[in-house]
Amino acid sequence: MVQTKIWKKDELDQAVKAIKRGALVAFPTETVYGLGADAFNEGAVSKVYAAKGRPSDNPLIVHVADVDQVARFAERNDWADKLMTAFWPGPLTMILPVKADTVSTTVTGGLDTVAVRMPDSDLTRELIRLTDSPLVGPSANTSGKPSPTTAQHVYHDLHGKIAGVLDDGSTKIGVESTVIDLSTDQPAILRPGKITPAQIEMVLGVPVDSALKHVDANEAPKAPGMKYRHYAPDKDVYMVNDADWTKAIVWAQGQLEPVGLMLTNDQIIAHQLSGMDFVWSLGADDESAAAKLFAGLRRFDDWPEVNTILVTTLPDIAENAAYNNRLGKAAGDHLVNELFE
Known part of the structure; x- marks a missing residue:
């Protein structure tokens, strides 16, 4: 070795x-x-x-x-x-x-x-x-x-x-x-x-095609991140839209094992989660959230008691496309609402 x-x-x-x-x-x-x-x-x-x-x-x-x-x-x-x-x-x-x-x-x-x-x-x-x-x-x-x-x-x-x-x-x-x-x-x-x-x-000075391409199983991708599973921890990850956090937190609090929660500072304050062990702050703004996303996923992936991670989405604007894209791949596009069905 x-x-x-x-x-x-x-x-x-x-x-x-x-x-x-x-x-x-x-x-x-x-x-x-x-x-x-x-x-x-x-x-x-x-x-x-x-x-x-x-x-x-x-x-x-x-x-x-x-x-x-x-x-x-x-x-x-x-x-x-x-x-x-x-x-x-x-x-x-x-x-x-x-x-x-x-x-x-x-x-x-x-x-x-x-x-x-x-x-x-x-x-x-x-x-x-x-x-x-x-x-x-x-x-x-x-x-x-x-x-x-x-x-x-x-x-x-x-x-x-x-x-x-x-x-x-x-x-x-x-x-x-x-x-x-x-x-x-x-x-x-x-x-x-x-x-x-x-x-x-x-x-x-020319139009750019921004519709992300789907790569078939028998097709070689031109760039990383297009074809294979990426950015995903071993734990189950679910995306949470801002309006769904209250319901998501109630669900998390009802589980027998701790659930990892990844939110922005404003969301942590709004839902009175400050100082809690299983909460990961994504910071004060969208840029901070992108910088802290992978570190938070890794933290909970290494936490034996945690089997589920809930992560906030960001507003659907071009500046947040990278964050939402990586989160979507980590979560397999699964939304937290699936846990309530």
Whole structure:
């Protein structure tokens, strides 16, 4: 078994050495922690799938330190150049045509496209620069489980399977990047994130298809999060709309075992839940809720007495699409009302 280390900023050289010898290193981004391997080292990339238990047709996002690195493996176009200028470094992943004989089909999931982004983390961009290679970077967790937003989350899932984790504290955004497909005639959102379709349309000056695509069982997804079960703890998760919380709390209080409740600060105060053990605060606003969602799911998943988790939805606006999307996948789109039937 590998002895997994947690490295601080001043130990960056240890992470660089590990990547260069073909090992796996988890790294911080503004969204979630990624599981890094040299994108041009097929053996190292294969280890990513093994460590995560990830399906082999689920493509990996390639992370770059600067725009120039993109030309090493992908075909840029005018749309990409505009979005790179507007949103990089930041939480936007672009699907572009892949250059022949560059990254392997292990990276692309066998497709003729490749996903690429530049993370908004000075530490991770320096890691990529020093290794002199783009890094693949799926979320650094067991495949399908809630994504990691701290180094400790990564260690929990992957200790003994990877060389180490580069620790830079909690992530700021807490949900994965927006993914936009730029390889077709019309730009299309494949996964919602902090960057909204309206923001992208403002930059591109063309309509963006924001209707999320369904991927069939025999179809290869172009981006992570499209096909397989994602973001879900082992416990049962139910979504709770704001108007249903009173009834949900009464139901929870009537159960023999504790029920995990995840609400915003205002909801906690309104329902007089402050200070209760099985309540997880999602914070004061929608941005905080997105940043704290996965951490709350993980907390209750690790609590043996809890078998059910109730989580608040956010208002159905574009800025909350990523939160509601991840929550929907974690809950299998189940609403708390099903428990009252």
